[in-house]
Amino acid sequence: MGLFTRRKLAEEKKDESQKIKSSKSLSENIGLVKKYLKDCDDIVYKEFRVGLEQKLEFTLVYTDGMIDRDFIVDSVLGELMIHAREVPPDPPQLKDKLFELVRYGAIPSVEIKEIDNLDDAVLAILTGDVILFMDGIEKLLVIGAKGWPTRGVSEPSTESVIKGPRDGFTETYRFNTALVRRRIRDPKLKLKQMQIGRRSCTDIGIMYIEDIAMESLVEEVQRRLKTIDIDAILESGYIEELIEDNSFSLFPQVKFTERPDKVAAALLEGRVVIMVDNTPFAIIVPVTVTSFFQAAEDYYIRWLPATILRLLRYIAGVVTLIAPATYIAVTAYHPGILPSELVLSIAAAREGVPFPAVIEALIMEITFELLREAGVRLPVLIGGVVGIVGGLVIGQAAVEAGIVSPIMVIIVAVTAIASFSIPDYAFSNAFRLFRFLLIFSAGFLGLYGMILMILLILGHMAKLKSFGVPYLSPFVSFVSSDMKDTVPRLPLFLMRKRPLQTVRDKIRLVNNRHLINQLEADAEASNKRRDNSDKK
């Protein structure tokens, strides 16, 4: 039986006996470990002797590059090899309590635990822990000394804000959970850990606040995560695809974020957050359509500008979805809707354009998508060239050559800008694709076709659910208090209840605004009193 199968079996049966026990003999243990880790040349076996008489044989095993060498040299090797000699030998005690001495008395590490099987030991070695094998003792010590190269906490590049915290998640799972814990110092904030991926053994953490998130939601998330049986989880996108409700929908049914403040806010709304090791993107579930139009900054600036900006974003969403399609429908099918002067100027601009409006729109939209795709993966230095090619060569030259009309160029440009204003990347991708569907339907049946396609999209959204929550809520299953944080962002003191429907502890804020006036009045009164007493 291989290592993975055994580990899986042990997990399924909750039976530790499946694992291979370590023996008392050091050489036997090391031999077995070496057999497992054959041809893994980055594993280091550091043998050393301890004690005044140098009779105790110890071995440290670790993966090179994944541990903090300084710590091991100072706190493990230094303590055991040098300081242990300074202690006068006390043979009977040593013999009986060698393990306890080392475990509790010798190694000044915060993270130390004992195990008794080689399967866990090998996993720990590959995780970046150091294993201490001692001759004559069955138990093994796992010393936590992880120290691999990491990126420091830096500003998230995909979700930057003007006002707000600048820290973002990194690739290290433990840093990420700490960033969230720092924001919510509540014992009810729970973090359940598990490992997913037969080969990668990636750390996955489920975070939720116990008395806010619905129990059933947390259970459902755990249940879905447990169904995953895959070789490796390289990014949280893997998790998304394996647990989302509808894999064939264009709409994202989970939300990714790099921002710890967003995660904290989601937790406080009763959502569940899934943290994945090796990626700065955490997963938030469940989500509704409104969460994709919310930016972190909405809550850090005053509510009135925030509402207006959010309204702008919704308008941008509509524009990016229907602008080219409307142009096609109106010019090709219903020019009567427009004032005659406008019709004339559009007709004049389109004079000499050899294609119907649909083809014209498709040419320009596809060109734009090409430019965008090319720009995303190019190094910054070449990126500027794409702008020149796009702006000058394709835009201007295409108009001058009479292939597309200038109005079409304007429409595509407006659409593009609008699509960049949707804060969520995955969601704006969905809108990009639906835009093409709308262009086709408008070309086929005019405004009527457009409306049918919009109804189809709406129908699809009405069917969708994200972890049991209707995707279109709170617009459907209408709860008026939930509407306070949708298109408008009302002042905080009015949002007394948590927005998600599936929460237990509903009240998030007690409106004490009236106390401010009260305090002022009190202060004034006390001032007066003091004045009076001064006079006396």
Add this chain to the structure above:
Amino acid sequence: MIKNNDIISPYQISMIVIMTMIGASAFHFVHDAVARSGNDGWIVVGIYGLLNIVAAWLLISLNVRFPGKTFPEYIQEIIGVIPGKIVTIIFIAYIAIITAYEVREFTEVAKMFLLPRTPTEIIMLTLILTCVYVVRGGVECVGRIVEITFPLVFIPFFLILLAGITNLELTNIFPLFRDMPNKFINMAPDIPHAFFGIEYLLFYIGFMGKPQKAYKPVTLGLLFVTGFYVLITFIGITAFGADAVPKYIWPLLSYIRDINIPGLFLERLDGVALAIWVITVFTTIITGYFIISYSFSKVIGTKEHKQYVLPMVTVIFYLALQPDGLAQLYDWGNIMFKYVSGVFMYLLPILLLIITVIGKRGGSRNEKA
């Protein structure tokens, strides 16, 4: 997880009432109302609307006796399994015809104003197939789509109506209250046409957790519908005068077409209004369509209704193709709504209610459980 499939909220019930009743016929309704009742049409409509609320209450009180059950389920309890199935099948046929009528009527309007050169069949098929997608999603999906489309339709539509306010001539409504009894009697046959849709409640209230909660939303929904009809009839009368309205087939569209605001980006609003109107027709069709496929599955005795949705397209498509043109469609529609609708909307529920009350069915059964 919270699996609340097959449950609709009270709010969604009132949306279903509104979006079902207000459909393609609203454009033509003004014509009928004014032709029958002249310049008092709007008052007569309003009073009939209030009467319909009472009818709806009777209907709900039937449903309350069978909580959690829809029409095809409880009718078998009231009059027996086989007669129940037969009545259900007749009901299905009736709703299929109404749905087909709506499809065809809208197609004719759309052909006239939006797509003059597109074949009728294409317009109809695309509309029906779009509905199929939503209906397959089940009653929850129907409820949600009705809920989300309501503001999408009525906010822009009221804005458009508001834009033409300068075209109204308020003196056209005078003289008031002349010859009211005759006006009421004349209008009566047209009422089922305007308010068809309350019989749909026989099906939809069964999907509510507590049918007793249906009274308020249904009343609110019907008040909205009544208000809407009063408004458009009033607009028709004041815009054209009671004598001129019957000369238009779709007075409301003509009114919108006449709106011309200097400086407005759009010149003719009827295209826009119609494009928005697609949505209400769509919702009217899906609420009917869902009943057809759902009841059919109940008659056959299967759990799921999904598999019957697509085959039903042929039935509705075939029915919708039968009239030769608009004139024939309206002739047949008149017969249908005057003589048949009333049976299903008022007679049948009241009969069932009487049988239930006398036979003490439903309620007693519920107590045991």
